[in-house]
Amino acid sequence: MEVEYNVAQLLKSPIGATQHKSIEADIAVLDEDVELVSPVTGRVCLLRTDAGILVQGRVQAEVELACSRCLTPFVFSLAAAVEEEFRATGKFAVDNRASDEAEDTALVIDEHHVLDLGEVIRQQLLLALPIYPVCRSDCAGLCSQCGQNLNEGPCECTEEEDPRWSVLQRLRFSEESGEGVD
Numbered sequence: 001m002e003v004e005y006n007v008a009q010l011l012k013s014p015i016g017a018t019q020h021k022s023i024e025a026d027i028a029v030l031d032e033d034v035e036l037v038s039p040v041t042g043r044v045c046l047l048r049t050d051a052g053i054l055v056q057g058r059v060q061a062e063v064e065l066a067c068s069r070c071l072t073p074f075v076f077s078l079a080a081a082v083e084e085e086f087r088a089t090g091k092f093a094v095d096n097r098a099s100d101e102a103e104d105t106a107l108v109i110d111e112h113h114v115l116d117l118g119e120v121i122r123q124q125l126l127l128a129l130p131i132y133p134v135c136r137s138d139c140a141g142l143c144s145q146c147g148q149n150l151n152e153g154p155c156e157c158t159e160e161e162d163p164r165w166s167v168l169q170r171l172r173f174s175e176e177s178g179e180g181v182d
């Protein structure tokens with residue numbers, strides 16, 4: 001995802017200086033099997049801190065998911081908050097940090113003063129994916145017997161006898177025969 005800002009000007013500014021950016025990025029694939037069907041849009045505020053730049057904002061995008069009940073693909077609106085501090089390097093680096101400190105390289109502003117927000121946005125949108133997506137809150141799902149999509153109407157199986165009756169009938173049978181069930 002290409003969401004890059006040259007922040008040289010902001011790094012030269014005093015601590016507390018801010019810049020506001022709107023995001024509009026075209027990416028098709030968020031992850032192996034997660035496809036976006038809209039651009040990623042949003043707004044972020046870049047704040048100069050002592051160590052680099054704090055990015056805060058919100059992004060949203062539409063993604064195509066399969067309903068966990070009826071398996072039908074549908075469009076879901078993803079929204080995620082972004083809040084990460086990117087560390088300055090090179091001439092803007094803060095000296096009082098160990099240079100060999102283990103760090104997330106996605107959160108480093110490179111030597112050309114380019115802050116790349118792409119990976120952070122991708123990860124936050126992935127975290128916002130629902131575990132059990134449903135096409136609508138009252139989705140009726142599929143019939144467990146014949147697999148018919150019950151949102152499209154009832155299937156033949158709905159006439160079946162109430163399973164609670166068959167349990168009672170089995171109990172009565174086992175009493176009469178003097179043997180346990182089975």
Ligand SMILES: [Zn+2]
Binds near residue numbers: 068069134135139
């Ligand atoms: Zn559904």
Ligand SMILES: [Zn+2]
Binds near residue numbers: 143144147148155156
């Ligand atoms: Zn059925």
